[in-house]
Amino acid sequence: MAHTDTQEIRELAAMPGEPTHRGFESLRPIGTIESKIFSHIDPRPIVPALGAEISGIDLSRAGPAAREELKQALADRKVLVFPDQDLSPHQYADFLKIFGTPVKEDIAVDENHPPEVGAIHTRPNEQQQINYWHMDHSFRELPTRVLSLYAKLLPPAGGDTLFASLSAAYDALSDEMKERIEGLHCDHRMTPTQNTKRRYTKEQAEAMANAPPIVHPLVARDPGNGRPYLFVNVPIYCRGISELPNAEGDALLRKLYRHVQRPEFHFRLIWRPNTVVVWENNHTLHYPVSDYFPHERKLWRGVIEATEADRPTAAGPRGRI
Numbered sequence: 001m002a003h004t005d006t007q008e009i010r011e012l013a014a015m016p017g018e019p020t021h022r023g024f025e026s027l028r029p030i031g032t033i034e035s036k037i038f039s040h041i042d043p044r045p046i047v048p049a050l051g052a053e054i055s056g057i058d059l060s061r062a063g064p065a066a067r068e069e070l071k072q073a074l075a076d077r078k079v080l081v082f083p084d085q086d087l088s089p090h091q092y093a094d095f096l097k098i099f100g101t102p103v104k105e106d107i108a109v110d111e112n113h114p115p116e117v118g119a120i121h122t123r124p125n126e127q128q129q130i131n132y133w134h135m136d137h138s139f140r141e142l143p144t145r146v147l148s149l150y151a152k153l154l155p156p157a158g159g160d161t162l163f164a165s166l167s168a169a170y171d172a173l174s175d176e177m178k179e180r181i182e183g184l185h186c187d188h189r190m191t192p193t194q195n196t197k198r199r200y201t202k203e204q205a206e207a208m209a210n211a212p213p214i215v216h217p218l219v220a221r222d223p224g225n226g227r228p229y230l231f232v233n234v235p236i237y238c239r240g241i242s243e244l245p246n247a248e249g250d251a252l253l254r255k256l257y258r259h260v261q262r263p264e265f266h267f268r269l270i271w272r273p274n275t276v277v278v279w280e281n282n283h284t285l286h287y288p289v290s291d292y293f294p295h296e297r298k299l300w301r302g303v304i305e306a307t308e309a310d311r312p313t314a315a316g317p318r319g320r321i
């Protein structure tokens, strides 16, 4: 049998024109979780790149010390998963306040909920159309900082959500690529999606789509943990590189956007009833899987807007601060 070397296998497995990679060795250690500084919660890393599952806590009873540690765990791990929570809408709203000030929801608000608790509701025979890696609201000067979902009604199978670490993706870039993208900026602009018509009037959506782009650094520094992250988003929002001609910028952005999608940087959350998830939207990408038509799915949702302290700022040379 002919010998096929490992590099050849990688090239066969890659998309045409896509670089191959021998694996990632630069993922950083788990930080405070490894240091075991937590005494009121017990976060278990989900994958090295991001995520922690926190069992054994009743979120309706989390005291000040536990709430402080939850904030730290989120800054560290970017996505926190809490199985088996039994929260009323008001208790869920109170949980959201750990991470900032929840905003009044504007998507499918249930009239029995406090205004901060909305819902992502896919009705029977309705197809969920958002099924791509993205960050919410990168076209705003201050992209939404934290998002949370709480599973209330799930299909028999499917409807999972994937999360990817933009810091881990940056760390794994080659030195050449880090040098190439240093100091660059991206043009972010809103494009209407399935949720736009629920969220904005037609006039508002058109005004946003026609507004000048919001410019963010391509490599930014995470104020929560000081790490650089690759600030890319789905091409419908992240439209080009400010300093490069369109074709060159688009090609580079697509390469980086595909790079973030490597499994080494993500995990897949398989929802169970009453699982609560909270994540830093502005330092991660998420992918809602649309594979459960014609079934119904309903998740409560909370949104924490960013403050000025969260404004994306450029990282220094090679991602240094």
Ligand SMILES: [Fe+2]
Pocket (backbone or CB within 6 Å): 134, 135, 136, 286
């Ligand atoms: Fe989203």
